[in-house]
Amino acid sequence: MxxxxxxxxxxxxxxxxxxxxxxxxxxxxxxxxxxxxxxxxxxxxxxxxxxxxxxxxxxxxxxxxxxxxxxxxxxxxxxxxxxxxxxxxxxxLMGNLTLMENMKMASVDTMGEHPISPFIAWKSIRTHEYQKEQRAIDIINKLFGSDSKYLSMLDQKASALSYGEQRLIGIARLLMGxxxxxxxxxxxxxxxxxxxxxxxxxxxxxxxxxxxxxxxxxxxxxxxxxxxxxxxxxxxxxxxxxxxxxxxxxxxxxxxxxxxx
Amino acid sequence: MNYFLHIIVLLNIYIILILGANMTVGMAGLLTLCQAAFYGIGAYIGTMLLMQFDLPFIVIALIVSVITGVFSLLISYASLKLKNDYFTLATLGFQMIIFTILYNWVDVTKGPYGISGIPAIKILGLWSLKGVVPYAIFTAVVMCAMVGIFVALKKSPYGRLLRAIRADETAVKALGRNTSAAKTRAFFLSAAFSGIAGLLYASYVRFIDPTSFTLNESLFIICALFIGGVGNAKGSIAGALFVVILPELLRFIGLPDAVAAPLREIIYGLALVVIMFVRPQGMLGEEMSK
CATH class of the missing domain: 3.40.50.300 (P-loop containing nucleotide triphosphate hydrolases)
Incomplete structure (x- = not known):
């Protein structure tokens, strides 16, 4: 572009x-x-x-x-x-969200982000959430390697990361979109x-x-x-x-x- | 026994009310001071429907939810134009306007005289709830359903979106999310929860007047939320338990009313101050740091 x-x-x-x-x-x-x-x-x-x-x-x-x-x-x-x-x-990064949630927030896939969705399309939401998780893991693997510590920190709050690390994940997050x-x-x-x-x-x-x-x-x-x-x-x-x-x-x-x- | 069940009914109604406040204040971080206004709108609309039409609870609850939700659009509009303190002040204004209307539109609301003889709820249009036992069971069922809805929303991507907005709305917009729409929906849900609580209250007490829906009541709901804890259902339940059970405990101690009433207010205030120092997210709330 x-x-x-x-x-x-x-x-x-x-x-x-x-x-x-x-x-x-x-x-x-x-x-x-x-x-x-x-x-x-x-x-x-x-x-x-x-x-x-x-x-x-x-x-x-x-x-x-x-x-x-x-x-x-x-x-x-x-x-x-x-x-x-x-x-x-x-x-x-949003400190009150986990690393994985931060990555998901940047995805273009907004499935489930309407309050009605969990009650009419929960199966579909689960599939989409799984796909987003896989994409986030792929991005982290690709950028930081498969032995990256961030892979084991995905369920931790983003506020647990240092400033510099948050910048790195902030850039990685942009690739979710x-x-x-x-x-x-x-x-x-x-x-x-x-x-x-x-x-x-x-x-x-x-x-x-x-x-x-x-x-x-x-x-x-x-x-x-x-x-x-x-x-x-x-x-x-x-x-x-x-x-x-x-x-x-x-x-x-x-x-x-x-x-x- | 009836006294105990009466407390259960009130507890169930307050849990629903506090969950409603939790949706906006706790999840999305939008401090509102007009929860009692939606509670009142729900109570009055519910009363009119119960008195005019012989409809089952589910239909009346749906109509009440939609109408209170539509009123919430006024607050949503304010949230698009105003930020932080200014938005909270706008909700205060909304609360005052609704109270004034309820108090002075005597032809419709009967103003300070209140409306009495409100019919009981009918389940599926057949069984009329009579007495405190069916109300305790029925409000418990509705409360459980509302807790279920709240938990499902909180765990869903929509809940995640609201928590993200709480942390940093600007960043969320830059990630391609329509934050105005997400907030409007949160206000709608919050108002609908409060409206249903109002409907249950009106049909249980059989009498309503505007003094149940004052600014004090809004502050009381927000205090209960912050004491119990923001961001999850456990906190709302804890908050409701605290504010509903405490006055009864004081009564059991045997203090005269002239002492118990102000003492209760002091304990609420003190609890709020202590909680803010010791555990800002509330007794059972979630860490909502940015």
Whole structure:
């Protein structure tokens, strides 16, 4: 799937201080099977851009296109169903659910999630639940190996995992759906170096094997360099630099204003 | 014996009421203060149906469930527009409005005079429940059915969805789930549970007036839920046992009413404070941490 942002603008009105233009015409295109990183200082609107793509912010101007189709009318959950997967900044596993339940929540199969279902289709629910369990086990096997400790922790509450492990499972969980576009908001923040390498391997595998389109917000420049083909530098509500990652990160302007080199 | 059975009837009715609150407050984490309003709507609608039509219980229960469920859509709408404290305040407003209507729409509800002479429930349109023994058995059967429904829902993928919403609604939306629809259904079920409790109460007591469905009653139900425990049926049963049995125990101690009534309120309040410190999920509730 191809993701395009056309002239995205977002303004916050304030009667005292006047209007604040957070995004002032962002244009970006990410092709299928491509990893693009968005870099920029804090408060430049990177996460806001993800919120616009995911449908959490709807009062923007411009267009968000998926394979050429404007997705403005779609609410958040329909955008997710259309193939946009999102990893949020910070921990996003549901701590009161087990690991397996967290994985199942990300499945596109919603059989049984209507209150009438347990009373009229319990047999069918059991079959679907079994299929989801098998899929979750397959994903964990594939990503972390058959000797992974997570296989024996599937019935434990997600809150039992460390922050870094929750990030890993958070990414694994996205594979339960049928996401074609992944929006990853600082996947390595607060994660130790061993897990950072695992996260990079998982993302690389997803792009190579499933041709996913990945848009990445990240402050870890080594991670960006090792993974992203293209890079966009966001500043003052606009994309000031866009191109191959090495080229953008070596740009004098980016070095001075963002990297502080 | 009749006294004991009377307590059983009240216990069964309160278990159903608290289960209803558990559906939204416990499972989905949406704190409402209007459970007594749905309880009252169920009682009044049930009373009107019992007095006007000679229908079997199951039909009246279905109609009451649907009508209270439809009223719950107002709360659902508020939950789509308002979050957290603001939503809870909106439910408080709903409670106040329903009470005011019940109290002042004298032509229909007879206002503060109440409605007396409510007919007993008829099972399958044939057997009329007369006396406390059949009511104790019948309310126990209905309560068991409601517990069964609650447990089935809790264990189902729908229960999982509600618990996920409780933990992080934003993430659930981003995983492709229509959280508004899931919450609307939870409110509907919660109201339907309360409506059935209201119907049982009205037909058992044979008299209703608006003072049984006040904000105090809503707070009482929420207190019972939090004391007993959120997120499972065991907690609701424990909560109902606590709030129904405690006043009777105080009575047995032989305290005069002038002392027992305020002491009961103090014990409820104290129990709630202690529970929040020692075991926030309630006596038998589930860990609902995010």
């Amino acid at each position: 191809k993701l395009e942002l056309q002239d995205i603008r977002l303004t916050f009105s304030n009667s005292r201080k006047g209007d604040f233009h957070l995004l002032q015409g962002v244009n970006l295109a990410v092709s299928e099977g491509e990893i693009t990183a968005i870099v920029g200082g804090n408060g430049t609107g990177k996460t806001t851009l993800f919120n616009i793509i995911s449908g959490f912010i709807t009062d923007y101007q411009g267009k968000v296109l998926i394979d050429g189709k404007d997705i403005r009318p779609l609410p958040t959950y329909k955008r997710a169903q259309a193939g946009i997967g999102r990893l949020f900044q910070g921990t996003q 049928e996401s074609k576009i992944l929006l990853l908001d600082e996947p390595t923040s607060g994660v130790n170096p061993v897990y950072i390498k695992t996260i990079a391997d998982i993302i690389r595998k997803l792009v190579e094997e499933q041709h996913m389109t990945v848009l990445l917000i990240e402050h870890n420049m080594n991670f960006v360099k090792s993974l992203a083909t293209n890079c966009a530098y966001l500043d003052n509500g606009k994309i000031m630099q866009y191109g191959q990652t090495e080229q953008v990160l070596n740009d004098e302007g980016v070095k001075n204003s963002y990297l502080g080199v």
